[in-house]
Amino acid sequence: MSKNGFTTDVVHADRRMGTEHGAVHQPLHPSSEYAFKDARELAAVFQGKSGFSYARQGTPTTAALEQKVTQMEQGVASVSFASGMAAISAIFFTLLRQGDHLICSKYIFGNTNSVLGTLQQFGVEVSLVDATDVEQVKAAKKSTTRMVFVEAIANPGTQLADLAGIGEWCGDEQLLYVIDNTLSGPYLAPAKQFKAGLVVNSLSKSIGGHGHALGGMVTDTGLFDWESYPHIFDAYRVGNSQAWGMAQIKKKGLRDMGAAMSSDAAHRLAVGAETLPLRMRQICSNALSLAQFLVQQPQVVAVHYPGLASHPQHQRATDYFQGLYGGLLAVELHPSIDVFDFLNRLNVLALSTHLGDNRSLVLPVAHTIYYEMGAKQRALMGIADGLLRISVGIEETQDLLADFKQALAAYPM
Incomplete structure (x- = not known):
């Protein structure tokens, strides 16, 4: 070794x-x-x-x-x-x-x-x-x-x-x-x-x-x-x-x-x-910042990210991964928000399926990767129609936060 x-x-x-x-x-x-x-x-x-x-x-x-x-x-x-x-x-x-x-x-x-x-x-x-x-x-x-x-x-x-x-x-x-x-x-x-x-x-x-x-x-x-x-x-x-x-x-x-x-x-x-460690450190940092921002927004019903203290397995993730929690977020929007209209307001994130990319990607889960399962199975898995999957990339943190801030601003609550 x-x-x-x-x-x-x-x-x-x-x-x-x-x-x-x-x-x-x-x-x-x-x-x-x-x-x-x-x-x-x-x-x-x-x-x-x-x-x-x-x-x-x-x-x-x-x-x-x-x-x-x-x-x-x-x-x-x-x-x-x-x-x-x-x-x-x-x-x-x-x-x-x-x-x-x-x-x-x-x-x-x-x-x-x-x-x-x-x-x-x-x-x-x-x-x-x-x-x-x-x-x-x-x-x-x-x-x-x-x-x-x-x-x-x-x-x-x-x-x-x-x-x-x-x-x-x-x-x-x-x-x-x-x-x-x-x-x-x-x-x-x-x-x-x-x-x-x-x-x-x-x-x-x-x-x-x-x-x-x-x-x-x-x-x-x-x-x-x-x-x-x-x-x-x-x-x-x-x-x-x-x-x-x-x-x-x-x-x-x-x-x-x-x-x-x-x-x-x-x-x-x-x-x-060769650049995996460098990218993962920036991705994990961005993901934590974005999760901490989104969980405070009234337009967001729930944020699922192991780096949040509210996550059921937060302590386990901390023990396993030594303070790095990955780059994937699951974010559930308020039911009153049209998920497609919201996504179309984003400018920095790419509307795309994929994970672990240099660039941040987002898609509506129920309508894409879990569509074939049907509504009944999605409900059993807790996948709401307003659930977004966000794969966070290596962009500047402030740019990601600003992009979500401007998109959410269209839905005052």
Whole structure:
């Protein structure tokens, strides 16, 4: 383990891996296939030896990004995917089988919820629980339970799961614990510290940060005993058992499903990752200032942000993330305000879906990312028609506050 700080390690990661001509970045390898001088070497790569044969299973560029994210999450190995949703789907569909039971937080991203519906059609039972309370997670366990899946900070409601408590319990029960770390990210807290076995990051969000490349990553922390997992295919039960899980995720998720990240995207994301700590500090500072401002406005019914003392998991967030609370706010406007008219009055924020970007983004939750759920399910999740999701960026704080101030001024109360 390096004795350097997070920023120093990520900035110098590329050149320390070894590059040609003293380059400070890993090169971009766009080739889709790789040739060999010896046919035996070609066969050896197909039989499990480290190397590259076809870009669908990885390139030197994606491998360099994998090594960088593995370092950030303090893991042992990573596999890159075309998007965060591809990474999540790969975990579910390569490691779960008909008759298995999955315990999942009920506070999850809409698209992840949609995947769970598909998973149930394949015969996997899913229990949605309030993961902010470890006792509710425990109560859901069955003899067929194989996996527990939570988001570190929920999208869009910002609920914070009992990450440490669930991790302790999963370790005792030998259950595979998967944390989607996208909204907190490895800079706020590597998921390994909560004893996750696998970590998901949507690299398109804060790790990449610039809104110009899609990518997802699954990282193995090295804490889960894959020898005890019943669904590892015989072909991958060779060599060091610590590598079995990732071998199966890579072969089934990339080779069979084809959800491969491009080298171009990997290169963009790797360069973006270098400024992650700087961006996250400004984003978290902006988000806290904006939350503190909005919670005082009469036009605002509620502000959900872990940095506010009123947030149900504020102390937990403080303990976990050491005073940095992420860049996501959920803001509920007064029912008398037309959410679309209000959004159209904003000048600085972009009306867009995405998270963890350099620029602040906002959208109406019920009408977009949770529209397919229907009104009944939205009501159960506490998603009002006037709920806004705000992904705070790196702009000057005063500009963000002024933008909301002028928009709210149109609705005197």
